[in-house]
Amino acid sequence: MSKPVINIKNVTKTYKMGEIEVHALRGISFDVQKGEVISIMGPSGSGKSTLMNIIGCLDHLTTGEYNLDGKDIANLDDDELAQIRNQKVGFVFQNFNLLARSTALSNVELPLRYAGQIENRLQLAEKALTSVGLEDRIHHKPSELSGGQQQRVAIARAIINNPAIILADEPTGNLDSKSGDEIMELLLGLNKKNGTTLIIVTHDPQIASHTRRTIQLFDGLIQERES
Amino acid sequence: MNFAQILREAWNSLTSNKMRSVLTILGIVIGVAAVIAMLAIGSGAQDTILNQISGIGTNLLFIFEGNEMDGTTTTQPLTLQDAQAITELFAAPHVDVVAPVIQSSGVVKYSGESKSTQIFGITPEYQDARNYELLEGEFVNEQNVNGRASVALIGVDVADKLFGQRDNLLGETIHIEGQPFRIIGVLAPKGGGQFGSQDDVILVPMTTAKSRLMNRDQNRVDIIYVKAISADSVPEATSEIEEILRKRHRTDLGENDFTIYSQQDFLSLASSITNIFTVLLGGIAGISLLVGGIGIMNIMLVSVTERTKEIGLRKAIGAKKKDILIQFLTESSLLSFMGGIMGIILGWILSSAIGSVASAQGVILEPQVGLEAIFLATIFSSAVGLFFGIYPANKAANLEPVEALRHE
Numbered sequence: 001m002s003k004p005v006i007n008i009k010n011v012t013k014t015y016k017m018g019e020i021e022v023h024a025l026r027g028i029s030f031d032v033q034k035g036e037v038i039s040i041m042g043p044s045g046s047g048k049s050t051l052m053n054i055i056g057c058l059d060h061l062t063t064g065e066y067n068l069d070g071k072d073i074a075n076l077d078d079d080e081l082a083q084i085r086n087q088k089v090g091f092v093f094q095n096f097n098l099l100a101r102s103t104a105l106s107n108v109e110l111p112l113r114y115a116g117q118i119e120n121r122l123q124l125a126e127k128a129l130t131s132v133g134l135e136d137r138i139h140h141k142p143s144e145l146s147g148g149q150q151q152r153v154a155i156a157r158a159i160i161n162n163p164a165i166i167l168a169d170e171p172t173g174n175l176d177s178k179s180g181d182e183i184m185e186l187l188l189g190l191n192k193k194n195g196t197t198l199i200i201v202t203h204d205p206q207i208a209s210h211t212r213r214t215i216q217l218f219d220g221l222i223q224e225r226e227s
Numbered sequence: 228m229n230f231a232q233i234l235r236e237a238w239n240s241l242t243s244n245k246m247r248s249v250l251t252i253l254g255i256v257i258g259v260a261a262v263i264a265m266l267a268i269g270s271g272a273q274d275t276i277l278n279q280i281s282g283i284g285t286n287l288l289f290i291f292e293g294n295e296m297d298g299t300t301t302t303q304p305l306t307l308q309d310a311q312a313i314t315e316l317f318a319a320p321h322v323d324v325v326a327p328v329i330q331s332s333g334v335v336k337y338s339g340e341s342k343s344t345q346i347f348g349i350t351p352e353y354q355d356a357r358n359y360e361l362l363e364g365e366f367v368n369e370q371n372v373n374g375r376a377s378v379a380l381i382g383v384d385v386a387d388k389l390f391g392q393r394d395n396l397l398g399e400t401i402h403i404e405g406q407p408f409r410i411i412g413v414l415a416p417k418g419g420g421q422f423g424s425q426d427d428v429i430l431v432p433m434t435t436a437k438s439r440l441m442n443r444d445q446n447r448v449d450i451i452y453v454k455a456i457s458a459d460s461v462p463e464a465t466s467e468i469e470e471i472l473r474k475r476h477r478t479d480l481g482e483n484d485f486t487i488y489s490q491q492d493f494l495s496l497a498s499s500i501t502n503i504f505t506v507l508l509g510g511i512a513g514i515s516l517l518v519g520g521i522g523i524m525n526i527m528l529v530s531v532t533e534r535t536k537e538i539g540l541r542k543a544i545g546a547k548k549k550d551i552l553i554q555f556l557t558e559s560s561l562l563s564f565m566g567g568i569m570g571i572i573l574g575w576i577l578s579s580a581i582g583s584v585a586s587a588q589g590v591i592l593e594p595q596v597g598l599e600a601i602f603l604a605t606i607f608s609s610a611v612g613l614f615f616g617i618y619p620a621n622k623a624a625n626l627e628p629v630e631a632l633r634h635e
Contacts, residue, residue, distance in 0.1 A: 058543060058628045079547045086545020097540040097632070101243050113232060114545040157544065 003070065004031035005164050005197050006055065011064030013050050024050040026220035027064070032165075035195040037188065039208040042217030049169075051217065052201045056089050056167045057081045069164035086115050090158025090196075092187075094170035096150040098142040098157075104129060105138045108156045115161060128156040132186060148179030155186060165197040166190070172207060184210055237557040240530075251526045252566040255611070258516030259570025259604045260577055265512040266603075267578035267594035269505025275591050276497050280490065285458040286323075287356065287490045288465060290451040290472070294486050302484040303476045306446040312471050313453060319471060321464040323456045326356035327433070327448035331441050335429060336402045337389040344385055345428045346403060348436025356452040364397050364412025371411075372432045377439070379408040383416045384427035403429060406439050461489045513607075519566065520611035527559050527619035538623050539631025548624040555620035556613060563612025567605050574604070 013025040024047045032038055042048040053059040054066065057073055058081075066073040069088050076084065091097075098107045109125035129138055132152040142150050151171060158166050168187060172180030188210060191198045200207060208214050216223040241248045290309075293302045310327040313319050329348040334341055353359070354366045362383070371378050379401065386393045389401065399410045408431060417425040437443050455464035465487050472485050531538070538551055578594035585592040 053629050056543070058632070079549075082542060082545050082547045085543060091543050093540075093632075097536070097543075099537060099540070101239055110541070111544045114541075114547070114550060118229065161545075 005034045005069050006032035007067040009065040011054060011066060012062045013054060014062045023220055028222055030215060030222060032197060032199065034197055036213065037191050037198045037211045038213045038215060039200045039202055039211040040215045040217065041202060041208050046217040047220040048201060048217050052167065052169055055199060056091060057084045086111055087161055088164040090163040090166040092154050092158050092166060092168035092171045094173040096154045098150055098153055100142055103139045103141055104134060104153045107153055108160055111157060111161050124160060128160045132156045147175050148182055151175060151183050152186065159190060165199055168200045170202055171200065233553060233557050236554065237561050240558055241561060247526060248562065251522050251562055254519030254522035255563050255566025255608055256570040256573060258519040259567050259608050260573035261512035261515050262509055263571055263574025263596060263600055263604055264577040264581065265508035266505060266600045267596045268581060269501065269508050270597060271582065271592050271594040273498060273501035273505065274593065274595065276501055277494060280493050280497055285490050286455040286461055288453040288455060288461065289488045290453065290468065291486045294483050304447045305451055305485060307448060308446060309472060309475055310448060310451050312475055313468055319464065319467040321455050321460040321467055322453055324352050324355045324454040326350060326352040326452040328353065328452060329433060329436055329441055329443055329449045333404045333440060335385060340389045342385055342388045346436065346440060347428060347430050348433035348441065349430050350433055356454045360415040362413040362415050363394055366412060367430060367432050372434050375434045375438055376432055377406065377408045377435060378411040378432065379403065380412040380414055380430040381410060382414045382426040382428040385429060386413055404440055461491055465489060516608065516611060520615040523559050523562055523612055524615035524619060527555060527616055531555065531619050531623045535626060535631050535634040538626050539628050539634065542628035543632060552620045552624040555623050556616045559616025560609055560612040563608045567608030570608065571601050571604055
């Protein structure tokens with residue numbers, strides 16, 4: 001069996017809210033294999049967002065081990081985490097998070113700029129936009145695009161650096177059901193075509209049913225089940 | 228990201244809120260323009276004043292009796308013999324011309340017109356010492372002095388007031404303090420000096436002045452003008468004169484009982500005064516630049532708050548602290564840099580406008596926009612942008628990505 005792309009062991013996360021310590025994650029362990037599609041579910045307050053932030057290297061974990069695509073993440077500083085996010089994680093957010101003043105093309109090439117890549121940026125960005133079916137919307141600004149199209153731009157941005165994982169946080173939450181279905185199809189298609197590992201955080205069982213495995217969180221602990 | 232991209236992104240961000248950017252820039256524009264204009268006017272004024280002073284002659288020395296600095300009580304007056312001693316070639320090789328003078332103010336009249344003016348009792352050397360030229364006629368000569376002739380040279384201000392003209396005045400009789408004097412010459416205009424206009428004067432032979440206009444002891448003089456052989460030899464001439472006068476006044480042990488000013492003393496005094504004046508004006512103008520900088524800081528802070536989510540997103544997709552820091556610093560520097568450029572242009576226009584208003588009023592003032600002022604303003608305004616940008620940019624760079632993304 002090949003090495004898992006995500007290897008999380010006994011991870012805890014404790015926040016300090018004034019005087020009170022909040023134990024958001026209380027010892028979580030799981031693996032994700034390369035090319036897998038999983039969903040993370042749980043009611044609000046279950047630690048779902050916290051787990052997503054840690055998987056996405058947006059936040060430091062308190063204790064435990066986290067290995068992402070062969071890299072030990074637990075003890076990296078902010079700038080090293082930024083580099084990991086840039087190279088290994090593609091984010092898809094519920095509210096798209098595109099730069100309003102920039103065209104689709106500029107939005108998609110942005111991660112390459114932060115990677116310090118000079119050459120081929122625009123060609124790669126165009127290719128990514130083509131692969132999400134937006135080849136004729138390249139120079140449009142987000143305000144000129146529908147919600148579904150904006151999310152496609154976000155997905156193109158997420159895949160431009162060939163990340164080890166795509167982390168989608170309620171990717172269909174702000175879309176009508178038709179656009180939502182199309183986005184899910186696109187994400188699953190990218191997984192099938194390129195073998196990109198896909199992690200979807202959702203509270204929608206309908207969305208979760210698209211994935212082979214669901215990690216169910218309750219009160220900072222996992223109740224895993226095969227679906 | 229390379230520099231061109233950073234710049235383009237900053238430009239796009241600033242132009243996306245044009246009104247706000249323009250207003251912020253305006254603060255810097257006004258500040259820089261004020262600094263440029265004030266420095267230009269200061270150095271223009273300095274030039275005008277220094278030119279006037281050096282117009283009198285940079286190799287000129289003035290000897291007065293007494294010593295204001297030390298308040299010496301027993302002073303001997305300066306005498307004609309003192310002046311004579313200074314002309315000794317061996318004792319004072321660096322002295323060219325010595326011109327003792329007595330002076331007072333008096334009223335001069337001509338057929339109903341009258342004018343109060345400065346009257347100088349002089350010797351022929353005075354022309355050489357003060358570089359006087361004549362519009363017409365001749366200067367006072369030895370015969371005039373020896374014969375106590377009632378002759379006078381008049382400055383153009385006096386001529387204008389009494390006659391309304393500057394030529395064909397030779398032979399006219401004017402009354403100085405009630406005494407008749409015949410005009411033998413008209414002095415060419417010299418412009419203003421630090422002792423009032425040098426054209427508002429009447430020159431008469433010293434002997435005549437003593438006997439008919441001013442009450443003086445036989446040999447006493449008020450000022451001795453000394454012309455050194457060159458501007459460079461002023462210090463040597465000064466010490467030679469000092470030595471001669473100390474010996475003559477028997478002040479071997481005490482302080483000098485006379486005072487020697489050189490034109491260069493006046494020059495350095497005037498230039499230090501105008502420098503203070505320039506720094507003061509520049510400093511006041513600098514305050515407005517500071518206020519402009521605070522305006523930038525304010526807007527950048529607002530901008531950081533508004534764009535928290537954008538910063539979070541940029542961080543999520545891989546922007547390091549440095550990237551965010553540079554992004555915001557570029558924006559604030561670009562604001563102040565543009566303000567600096569516009570301010571230099573505005574300051575230039577402003578100072579030439581003030582120059583033409585001044586010359587329309589008859590004041591000679593040519594504001595000078597120096598290269599160093601432009602350089603200073605550019606550097607300073609960019610530095611203001613950087614300095615006041617640091618805090619907001621740092622705030623942006625240190626945002627936690629998780630918190631920033633959650634921000635609405």
